[in-house]
Amino acid sequence: AQSVTQLDSQVPVFEEAPVELRCNYSSSVSVYLFWYVQYPNQGLQLLLKYLSGSTLVKGINGFEAEFNKSQTSFHLRKPSVHISDTAEYFCAVTPRGAQKLVFGQGTRLTINP
Amino acid sequence: SAVISQKPSRDICQRGTSLTIQCQVDSQVTMMFWYRQQPGQSLTLIATANQGSEATYESGFVIDKFPISRPNLTFSTLTVSNMSPEDSSIYLCSAGGGGLYNEQFFGPGTRLTVL
Numbered sequence: 001a002q003s004v005t006q007l008d009s010q011v012p013v014f015e016e017a018p019v020e021l022r023c024n025y026s027s028s029v030s031v032y033l034f035w036y037v038q039y040p041n042q043g044l045q046l047l048l049k050y051l052s053g054s055t056l057v058k059g060i061n062g063f064e065a066e067f068n069k070s071q072t073s074f075h076l077r078k079p080s081v082h083i084s085d086t087a088e089y090f091c092a093v094t095p096r097g098a099q100k101l102v103f104g105q106g107t108r109l110t111i112n113p
Numbered sequence: 114s115a116v117i118s119q120k121p122s123r124d125i126c127q128r129g130t131s132l133t134i135q136c137q138v139d140s141q142v143t144m145m146f147w148y149r150q151q152p153g154q155s156l157t158l159i160a161t162a163n164q165g166s167e168a169t170y171e172s173g174f175v176i177d178k179f180p181i182s183r184p185n186l187t188f189s190t191l192t193v194s195n196m197s198p199e200d201s202s203i204y205l206c207s208a209g210g211g212g213l214y215n216e217q218f219f220g221p222g223t224r225l226t227v228l
Contacts, residue, residue: 034216036219041224042221042222043117043205043219043220043221043222044156044205044207044219045219046216046218049216090155090156099144099146099161099209100146100158100161101146101156101158101207101217103155103156103157104155105154105155106154106155
């Protein structure tokens with residue numbers, strides 16, 4: 001079975017500051033990894049995904065994430081955040097060849113002016 | 114990618130009644146899923162909607178409470194039966210191509226409040 005732990009339930013940062021949202025996972029098999037964003041009162045939107053190859057993946061809205069197999073982590077980063085980045089961020093994994101997504105608990109990112 | 118719509122977007126229902134949520138995908142997809150997101154919580158998979166056969170339910174969810182239909186490759190419904198206030202949640206539909214990468218696309222969700 002797979003599990004996902006997002007280490008911070010809330011992250012407040014100032015506008016234009018860098019941010020890192022942490023995600024660790026557990027799995028006995030190889031997985032695909034995803035970050036989704038949920039803006040207030042909306043559904044989920046895919047930010048980025050790691051399937052294979054380069055461990056640094058770039059997504060939409062200036063976000064990037066780095067896959068670290070030895071530490072089983074997939075942390076999300078952005079060098080300079082904007083007010084519009086205020087949202088809930090979910091890390092998710094799925095075993096290769098399977099169909100189910102397992103989500104972390106979510107991290108609420110709050111941007112202060 | 115796939116564009117997914119859900120109806121209704123929100124509803125307020127009375128205890129003991131049932132609500133059917135519709136999910137429409139703009140293209141044929143292999144897999145469709147239903148999730149529940151309770152207030153302030155993450156997403157929990159309710160079931161996988163299988164085209165032409167009974168849905169596959171996750172532990173803790175049963176067909177009598179959450180009957181699901183999937184008559185074709187672009188449409189599915191989830192019914193929340195005999196509702197109680199504990200069923201107040203956001204219900205999200207997702208669709209995946211069932212290909213190599215398991216990427217899922219999500220609908221905007223249905224916000225349900227049970228009084």
